[in-house]
Amino acid sequence: MLTIKEVAPGSVAEQVGLRPGDALVSIDGRSVGDVIDVHFYASADTVELVWQTPGGDKVAEEGVDVGPEGLGLEFTQPTADGIRICNNRCVFCFVDQSPARMRRTLYIKDDDFRYSFLAANFVTLTNLTDDDWQKVHDQHLSPLYVSVHATDLQARRRLLGNPTAPDILEQLDRLASWGIKVHTQVVLTPGYNDGAILQKTVDDLAARWPTVQSLAVVPVGLTQQRFDRQEGLRRRLEEQLARTDLDPVHRQGLEQRTASAPQLRLISREEAHALAKWARPLQRRFEKDFGHTWLYLSDEVYLTAGLPVPGALKYDGFVQLENGIGMVRSLLDDWRRAKREMAGGLPRPVSIILACASLIAPTFDQIAVEMCAVPNLRARAATVQNTFFGPVVTVSGLLTARDILAATADARPGELLFVPRAALDYDARVFLDGITLDELRRETPATVVVAGTIREVADAIRSQAGALAA
DSSP states (O other): OEEEEEEOTTSHHHHHTOOTTOEEEEETTEEOOBHHHHHHHTTSSEEEEEEEOTTSOEEEEEEEEOOTTOOOEEESSSBTTOOOBOOOOOTTOTGGGSOSSSOGGGGOOBOOHHHHHHHOOOBOSOSOOHHHHHHHHHTTOOSEEEEOSOSSHHHHHHHHTOTTOOOHHHHHHHHHHTTOOEEEEEEEOTTTSOHHHHHHHHHHHHTTTTTEEEEEEEEOOOOHHHHHHHHHHHHHHHHHHTOTTOOHHHHHHHHHHHHHSOOOOOOOHHHHHHHHHHHHHHHHHHHHHHSSOOEEEOHHHHHHHTOOOOOGGGGTTTTTGGGTSSHHHHHHHHHHHHHHHTTTOOSSOEEEEEEEETTTHHHHHHHHHHHTTSTTEEEEEEEEOOOSSOTTOOOGGGOOHHHHHHHTTTOOTTOEEEEEGGGBOTTSOBBTTSOBHHHHHHHOSSEEEEESSHHHHHHHHHHHHHHHHO
16 A cells, blocks of 8 residues: 555546545555556556545545546655665675764665666666566566676676675566666776776677666765775784684684775776776767767766766766766756856845865866856855765765865855755755754854755856845
């Protein structure tokens, strides 16, 4: 059953008597376990609905004409049984690297194919049951977003920490036979899936185009906690090996443990530059063979390498934008358009602060300089150092309220302080450190504005200028 959150006014659901708090039980005699079921089963012209009231009464309505607008229901959760949990122990799992005492939901290791279809969440396909595969087939859940990481089976199992992970190529071929499209990603982890393994992965996935619609290569993300734990484990193992009273069997076991202990690291500037150089001829080949770039490097690769990001046409409609593929290009192009619109200046002076993480800081520094060329606009970028996850974490989506406050301690009354939307939760209410947006607003004299795009920044600037003029 799915509990109803809202019923659209004038909708079919309202007309037959469904109300918020009711629970949809079945459509045409088939139980609904998620919103995918609802849309799939309600695709017929006429259906039978069964629901349960908050008091426990069952209500059935036959001959319901669905119409082109659907039932008009919004549910409290997309799935009746919660979210499917990951069965892997990935060496780079970000949840395992996170500090203690965050919100409980931040420690959920989700790996749910339904959310892959609904929300473009990347999944590994390692925990699907026969019934799950049947659902993918019957309801034609396409496209899916798949974390491949490596097509070499042993390399992938090592990365996933799952010795029984199925062969991803066999799974992709199964999806291909059903006409299911997929977008894929590789979390590039030096020493695990780079070099020849990465080349094999690209070749194997490209051979499965058009089933595999795209491939994104994203550098591994690590926190300071991860490095501290690695160093702590290394020291403990060395101390044990330094003991003179170890028996040969114990010593051999410790040596094996030392040799096999994961030693993860970030990609270097030189490696990022080499990665971009390696990708260029492949991208040109795919543009010729497939008609689009197909192989995309995350913005982080170009920023780390100190290279300009590709033009918008190279992102083919930004098919993996939420995966950090093309966000910087979108930002720059949006600012170029907004800059033209504001070229005549503002009616009243406006001062703003753009809070951002260190990776994107040079880009925002340049935008702030260009903003200052707009008459009556003064702008500056505030680079926020991440003390919560550690200085090795350099992306704006992982900034916390406390770190933003520290970086903008010199904010003044009347200034607009822009904070990245990605740093907040789904409802834009709470930061990763548990501080709410309202609490942040009380702690700074500036006027806090949450913005997800530079267009939203420009609109807020114009709105502020207009309000001051009035």
